[in-house]
Amino acid sequence: MKTFIGIDLGSTTTKAIVLDSDATVLGRGITNSRSNYGIATEVAKQDAFLDARFFLFRELLKDLPALDGHLDEFLGTFEQDFRLEQFLDQLVELEKVCVDSAQDARLGNDGAETRALLADIFRRLNDEVPKLYAQGSSRKSDFFRDIAGSQYSRAAELLVQDSRISFEALLNVYDRSIIDVENRISTSADEAKFMSALGRTCGRSQHLSGLLEELQQAVRKALDIELEESYVIGTGYGRATLPFSKEHIRSEILCHGLGAHIMHPKTATVLDIGGQDTKAIQVDEDGIVESFQMNDRCAAGCGRYLGYIADEMNLGLHELGPMAMQATRKVRINSTCTVFAGAELRDRLSMGEKREDIVSGLHRAIILRAMSILSRSGGVRDQFTFTGGVAKNEAAVAVLRELATENYGELTMNVNPDSIYTGALGAATFAQRVVVH
Amino acid sequence: MNIAANQKPEVHKEESMLMQKEMISANFDALATAHEEGKKISSTFVPGNLNELLMCFDLVRNLPEINALQSAMRKKSGGYIMEAERSGHSEDVCTYVKSDLGMMAKGQIGPTGKPLPTPDVLLLSYTGCFTFMKWFELVRDQYDCETAMLHVPYQADGEITDNMRDFVVMQLKEQIIPTLERVSGIKFDIDRLREYLRQSAQAEEDLVWVLESAKNRPSPIDAYFGGVYYCGPIFSAFRGSQEATAYYAALRKEVADRVEMGLGPITPEGVMQEERIRLVVEGPPNWTHFRDFWKMFYDEGVVVVASSYTKVGGVYDFGFRHDPDNPIESLADYCLGCYTNHSLPSRVNMLCSYMDEYEADGFLVNSIKSCNSFSAGQLLMLREIEERSGKPAGFIETDLVDPRYFSSANVKNRLESYFQMIEQKKARGDAKTAT
Numbered sequence: 014m015k016t017f018i019g020i021d022l023g024s025t026t027t028k029a030i031v032l033d034s035d036a037t038v039l040g041r042g043i044t045n046s047r048s049n050y051g052i053a054t055e056v057a058k059q060d061a062f063l064d065a066r067f068f069l070f071r072e073l074l075k076d077l078p079a080l081d082g083h084l085d086e087f088l089g090t091f092e093q094d095f096r097l098e099q100f101l102d103q104l105v106e107l108e109k110v111c112v113d114s115a116q117d118a119r120l121g122n123d124g125a126e127t128r129a130l131l132a133d134i135f136r137r138l139n140d141e142v143p144k145l146y147a148q149g150s151s152r153k154s155d156f157f158r159d160i161a162g163s164q165y166s167r168a169a170e171l172l173v174q175d176s177r178i179s180f181e182a183l184l185n186v187y188d189r190s191i192i193d194v195e196n197r198i199s200t201s202a203d204e205a206k207f208m209s210a211l212g213r214t215c216g217r218s219q220h221l222s223g224l225l226e227e228l229q230q231a232v233r234k235a236l237d238i239e240l241e242e243s244y245v246i247g248t249g250y251g252r253a254t255l256p257f258s259k260e261h262i263r264s265e266i267l268c269h270g271l272g273a274h275i276m277h278p279k280t281a282t283v284l285d286i287g288g289q290d291t292k293a294i295q296v297d298e299d300g301i302v303e304s305f306q307m308n309d310r311c312a313a314g315c316g317r318y319l320g321y322i323a324d325e326m327n328l329g330l331h332e333l334g335p336m337a338m339q340a341t342r343k344v345r346i347n348s349t350c351t352v353f354a355g356a357e358l359r360d361r362l363s364m365g366e367k368r369e370d371i372v373s374g375l376h377r378a379i380i381l382r383a384m385s386i387l388s389r390s391g392g393v394r395d396q397f398t399f400t401g402g403v404a405k406n407e408a409a410v411a412v413l414r415e416l417a418t419e420n421y422g423e424l425t426m427n428v429n430p431d432s433i434y435t436g437a438l439g440a441a442t443f444a445q446r447v448v449v450h
Numbered sequence: 451m452n453i454a455a456n457q458k459p460e461v462h463k464e465e466s467m468l469m470q471k472e473m474i475s476a477n478f479d480a481l482a483t484a485h486e487e488g489k490k491i492s493s494t495f496v497p498g499n500l501n502e503l504l505m506c507f508d509l510v511r512n513l514p515e516i517n518a519l520q521s522a523m524r525k526k527s528g529g530y531i532m533e534a535e536r537s538g539h540s541e542d543v544c545t546y547v548k549s550d551l552g553m554m555a556k557g558q559i560g561p562t563g564k565p566l567p568t569p570d571v572l573l574l575s576y577t578g579c580f581t582f583m584k585w586f587e588l589v590r591d592q593y594d595c596e597t598a599m600l601h602v603p604y605q606a607d608g609e610i611t612d613n614m615r616d617f618v619v620m621q622l623k624e625q626i627i628p629t630l631e632r633v634s635g636i637k638f639d640i641d642r643l644r645e646y647l648r649q650s651a652q653a654e655e656d657l658v659w660v661l662e663s664a665k666n667r668p669s670p671i672d673a674y675f676g677g678v679y680y681c682g683p684i685f686s687a688f689r690g691s692q693e694a695t696a697y698y699a700a701l702r703k704e705v706a707d708r709v710e711m712g713l714g715p716i717t718p719e720g721v722m723q724e725e726r727i728r729l730v731v732e733g734p735p736n737w738t739h740f741r742d743f744w745k746m747f748y749d750e751g752v753v754v755v756a757s758s759y760t761k762v763g764g765v766y767d768f769g770f771r772h773d774p775d776n777p778i779e780s781l782a783d784y785c786l787g788c789y790t791n792h793s794l795p796s797r798v799n800m801l802c803s804y805m806d807e808y809e810a811d812g813f814l815v816n817s818i819k820s821c822n823s824f825s826a827g828q829l830l831m832l833r834e835i836e837e838r839s840g841k842p843a844g845f846i847e848t849d850l851v852d853p854r855y856f857s858s859a860n861v862k863n864r865l866e867s868y869f870q871m872i873e874q875k876k877a878r879g880d881a882k883t884a885t
């Protein structure tokens with residue numbers, strides 16, 4: 014099967030989309046951009062191809078009478094189990110690297126004790142992680158680095174209480190090791206992980222246990238379909254670092270414009286708030302960019318702003334939006350400078366303002382900055398599509414909707430659940446058009 | 451045009467470039483030794499400069515903005531700006547001013563390493579930039595030297611009236627010329643002025659021919675990055691001199707040869723091979739990263755066919771020439787007609803005519819962070835030009851001579867996006883035409 018790939022190398026995350034010849038989305042992949050765009054590209058692409066396998070499973074299993082009415086539930090659980098297998102696989106790697114790192118001669122007599130603690134930590138991790146992937150559970154992040162890091166530090170904090178080894182020393186071992194592990198491309202056989210995950214999923218239900226053989230056959234059949242990389246197009250901030258020729262690179266402006274048009278064909282104005290860029294794009298009825306504006310010289314008011322605030326408040330990024338939605342009064346935050354906003358946040362807290370009210374004010378500050386870039390680009394036209402990582406934040410969406418309506422009147426505002434993939438979708442569509450048209 | 455990343459390109463220089471280099475160097479030498487040789491020095495600004503008049507009094511001409519940009523190209527302006535900020539000039543002040551004041555504070559050594567002696571007279575021909583007035587106030591305070599100020603009325607309604615001209619002529623006759631006579635000790639000779647203006651008109655004729663050669667396809671010149679070199683002599687200490695006239699004659703011949711051979715512009719890495727996009731640009735270039743900035747264009751096959759910056763020292767392509775038969779009046783018309791003295795609607799009209807006549811594919815604004823006079827209104831201009839021309843417009847922000855305000859990765863990112871947007875629109879337009 015011919016496939017077309019779009020890769021969006023953002024400053025925070027790298028996204029990939031795989032399309033077939035009819036421009037149907039087969040799979041989506043995402044990873045943290047690290048400091049290595051080459052690895053991030055490979056990991057995101059690999060992730061998108063694995064996701065494409067689930068698309069193919071669905072196609073092969075949709076007519077299976079035994080799964081009638083339960084297909085979504087089955088595939089959801091199966092995917093979670095597969096992600097768990099992937100995680101456990103990487104955890105084995107991480108433990109090996111951590112242990113090697115603890116052999117460091119500088120640790121002297123502490124080395125043996127450190128290794129013993131590591132064994133305890135990883136034992137705990139192996140026990141706890143399956144709960145994170147259980148049905149109905151939620152995770153702060155889907156990235157191995159984040160999940161492993163938070164579990165590791167929690168376990169380490171508990172275990173060092175009766176030890177000579179300091180928490181910082183254990184954290185240092187982790188920090189040195191994670192970079193190595195996350196920069197490795199997985200080479201272990203996917204089929205084994207799929208089968209193991211399938212066994213796990215089917216083992217939970219008598220009904221599915223009876224279907225195991227049939228399901229294994231379908232999975233093998235789907236895995237046998239060759240996914241041929243026909244054309245790749247890269248976009249995003251890190252695109253220049255890719256080993257792609259010029260024909261395989263498009264600016265993120267064109268990709269976001271086209272991606273938003275594909276997701277919502279009546280899109281006229283696109284706002285994308287990414288990690289360090291805010292883009293306001295005007296497109297025509299075919300998704301062709303007519304004009305655009307981006308933040309200049311300074312990344313104040315971009316996605317990183319919220320990341321920094323989350324760190325300051327010791328919260329996960331995904332927790333900011335829900336917290337802001339609890340606000341009962343408007344707190345005006347004047348600064349869109351990330352560093353100054355941190356100071357303002359501490360000042361407001363010391364004055365007794367409520368956290369949710371302050372966080373709501375911070376969301377308003379970031380969107381006000383975006384409104385200024387939107388007006389520079391020619392304003393907001395109907396329909397208005399909001400994309401990028403910040404579009405996942407319900408509080409940011411609510412303020413944007415309010416301000417857009419206030420300034421430009423009633424309009425349809427689209428926020429796609431897959432909006433983070435908009436740039437990658439545009440890039441993949443360009444790739445598909447190069448070959449198919 | 452790709453070259454290995456670690457290989458420094460050999461810069462190609464034509465005869466005219468070498469001529470200009472010698473002229474600039476000789477002027478810095480003349481400034482360095484002026485006082486020893488008993489000559490007086492004038493400082494004046496590029497827009498509205500009265501070079502021919504200053505030559506009538508044997509004054510050696512110093513142009514502070516030229517010093518600032520030359521310092522920036524030699525990577526010296528950053529240090530000067532820091533020096534000026536240390537003495538209390540804020541971060542948002544025009545960086546030409548700070549570079550100049552910093553250079554003064556650091557011992558008045560010019561861009562070529564030669565001393566820049568204290569001027570004997572400051573001639574401020576006010577043509578739209580309010581900062582120039584404040585700049586010379588500071589310089590006068592420092593040097594305690596004579597200042598002559600010519601008030602040039604702003605072309606708010608887009609035309610030069612008789613009253614406006616008369617007002618400038620009156621000042622020239624009653625204030626400027628007597629001041630220059632007093633400072634120099636030389637009596638004004640109108641015939642000497644007529645001769646210089648005759649030279650100017652000839653050079654202006656050739657300059658216009660060169661700039662208009664960009665109407666060819668491919669354009670034999672880059673009218674922005676190359677254009678700033680072409681305007682160098684006529685915008686600075688040389689307009690009216692025989693060297694300048696000879697320079698423009700040589701330049702015209704070189705460009706005519708290029709047109710004949712169907713060649714594109716010369717860039718620091720040789721002749722541009724393929725012309726993919728033709729642009730009109732508003733705003734000055736960035737001087738601290740001039741080559742890197744230019745490379746972002748020629749690497750993508752982008753040529754600038756017309757620019758407003760090459761008109762700040764005089765607008766000649768709508769017919770104005772210095773006139774030896776009406777010398778003082780034509781100096782007045784020159785000052786009144788500088789690009790910096792034009793209103794926003796006039797600037798829009800001029801740029802729209804360039805879009806049309808030079809068959810440009812897009813319009814780009816390089817807005818200057820520290821220039822409050824000319825950055826104001828540029829987004830409105832952009833919208834208007836975009837609408838009237840139907841061509842895509844782009845907007846970037848850099849600075850004149852402060853290296854801290856040139857973010858290479860960001861500028862490149864925005865330019866690439868803009869160029870690809872133009873190509874996408876062009877491709878669609880071509881496809882529609884084909885069907």
